[in-house]
Amino acid sequence: MGADVPELLPSGGAAADLNPRPVTPARVDGRPRVVVLDYGFGNVRSAVRALERVGADVELTADREAASQAHGLVVPGVGAFAACMEGLRAVRGDQVVDRRLAGGRPVLGICVGMQVMFDAGVEHGVRADGLGEWRGVVEHLDAPVVPHMGWSTVEPAEGSTLFRGVEDERFYFVHSYGAQTFTQGHDEDADPRYTPPRVTWAEHGPDGAAVRFVAAVEDGPLSATQFHPEKSGDAGATLLENWVRSL
Numbered sequence: 570m571g572a573d574v575p576e577l578l579p580s581g582g583a584a585a586d587l588n589p590r591p592v593t594p595a596r597v598d599g600r601p602r603v604v605v606l607d608y609g610f611g612n613v614r615s616a617v618r619a620l621e622r623v624g625a626d627v628e629l630t631a632d633r634e635a636a637s638q639a640h641g642l643v644v645p646g647v648g649a650f651a652a653c654m655e656g657l658r659a660v661r662g663d664q665v666v667d668r669r670l671a672g673g674r675p676v677l678g679i680c681v682g683m684q685v686m687f688d689a690g691v692e693h694g695v696r697a698d699g700l701g702e703w704r705g706v707v708e709h710l711d712a713p714v715v716p717h718m719g720w721s722t723v724e725p726a727e728g729s730t731l732f733r734g735v736e737d738e739r740f741y742f743v744h745s746y747g748a749q750t751f752t753q754g755h756d757e758d759a760d761p762r763y764t765p766p767r768v769t770w771a772e773h774g775p776d777g778a779a780v781r782f783v784a785a786v787e788d789g790p791l792s793a794t795q796f797h798p799e800k801s802g803d804a805g806a807t808l809l810e811n812w813v814r815s816l
């Protein structure tokens with residue numbers, strides 16, 4: 570470099586100050602740190618207890634750096650789609666999820682925490698934008714009896730790691746809305762590097778009038794379940810353990 574050209578980034582301190590390296594927390598007794606995002610919506614206490622029981626070192630917080638740097642982030646969600654999105658944005662959870670996924674850092678969405686990963690949700694005629702990680706709109710389940718409240722089996726995706734060992738079990742659902750289509754983000758024929766998401770489906774309603782909806786998705790670092798694994802007994806615990814072990 571010519572003598573008259575100032576050093577833009579003097580070696581050492583200044584460069585380090587510009588982009589402080591994320592500091593992933595140390596594993597405590599080998600346990601991965603999982604942050605349950607505390608943004609005012611979700612069965613957070615039961616999620617914390619369920620994750621601790623399957624070996625995670627859990628922190629319940631809305632702190633952006635803690636949520637960004639943990640080995641895993643859980644986005645719970647209970648209530649209205651629009652309200653959950655408002656709560657998420659209020660703690661910049663939308664940016665945290667985007668940054669984590671861009672860096673391949675695992676995120677698990679639960680119930681409305683899964684629904685908000687889609688483009689939008691429509692509830693009581695109100696359309697609200699979601700995080701847009703997946704194409705599609707979460708809409709009312711057009712079934713004779715709604716909400717879908719109870720234990721249902723699912724149709725696990727081929728090659729699912731989330732449902733390993735609990736493929737034929739029942740999981741606990743409480744919802745009136747759901748994603749009823751799933752559109753691949755890419756054409757895997759055009760891009761051999763692309764691994765299509767593993768979509769698990771479920772149905773609600775009587776034969777002949779049942780509505781089919783997305784029960785879970787495994788899409789690289791982003792996983793999500795419409796049901797509540799933290800309220801799904803041993804099967805839910807095994808599913809959470811499968812996710813925690815992947816961290």
Ligand SMILES: NC(=O)CC[C@H](N)C(=O)O
Nearest residue numbers: 647648649743744745746
């Ligand atoms: N358990 C929930 O809070 C689900 C709420 C969501 N609005 C739904 O009905 O699908």
